[in-house]
Amino acid sequence: MAYLITQDTKRNIKVKKTTVTQLEQMVDHVYTAINGGTIEYAPAPNSTYVYYEFNSMISYGTDLASYGKFRLVYGPDTNNLTSIATDDVNYIAHFGGTNTNTTRKQKDTVPIKLVFIIPAWQGTKYLVLQGLDDSEGAGDYYINGIRAEAKYPEEDDADDLFDPFVIVYSY
């Protein structure tokens, strides 16, 4: 059996892995670039979409009801970024819980794999993952590792770091 393949399904794959040196606390209520979430990319010619994938660990902070938000934006450089769609529809992801009931608060530490599909463009743009901590009260969230507190009591001597990585390709 023979196949004639006129176009690869995944083209111009680009991978970027970032070595981190500290657990990053997400900034309260203001979108800020996530360390390891930015990549410069030019889609392959005649592409329809660009696939963006961010892999890391997210970990609750010192209080309860931790709640983190992410969005993907792009632009010609990292100082001129715009939303990919109106109100960032399809380019936002939320993690955690907002229930402030004193007996039902959420403290998650989980792997995250954020995936977005972006209509292809011509030329080079920077894709930037931004995040914020929208927790109520003193709740907070951390990215790119595991809080020591989550590992109580056997392994809680130090935070763990996770080197985040981005995979991008055209199709």
Next chain:
Amino acid sequence: MAYLHINGTTERLTNVSINQASTPITEQVATTSWADVTYSSITYTPTKDSQYVLYEFHTYMGVPFTNDNECKGYFKFLYSDNSGSTWSELSNSRTFYGSNFNDSNTMKLRGSVTITQLIPYWNNTARQFKLQVMTFTDFHFGLHRLSNFYGPSGAVTPNSHFARPFVMCASI
């Protein structure tokens, strides 16, 4: 089988290798000591001069069947260049799936989860990978089984689903 690429480019996933359990497997319950994760092991030789190797392991995980509360699973990612005689840990690669409890309430976290790692290219020789898992005192963790689901009328039947976990490697 033959392929003719007309408009291919040089950058893409190559040498994809996948191992999957042929049938759903039994639950693995973590303890407070490190143990190998069933079906997470794979031996892989990357495409020559790749940039990275992508490793993905997928299964069910979360609260176990016998104690469905306070769920925490802690993972480390190991590799061996001598067929498993000695193992090293990839730096900054530990992962975790769980949630702290609060007072007497339980957090019954569980789901279908993929653990993904990106390994810098070493050379064109075989390397073995695996995950290890542990949990913590007063916490519980199970793999490969989703169980204890409750609906409007109580326990759902069947209330256990078993996974066919798989592990994948590819060169980039």
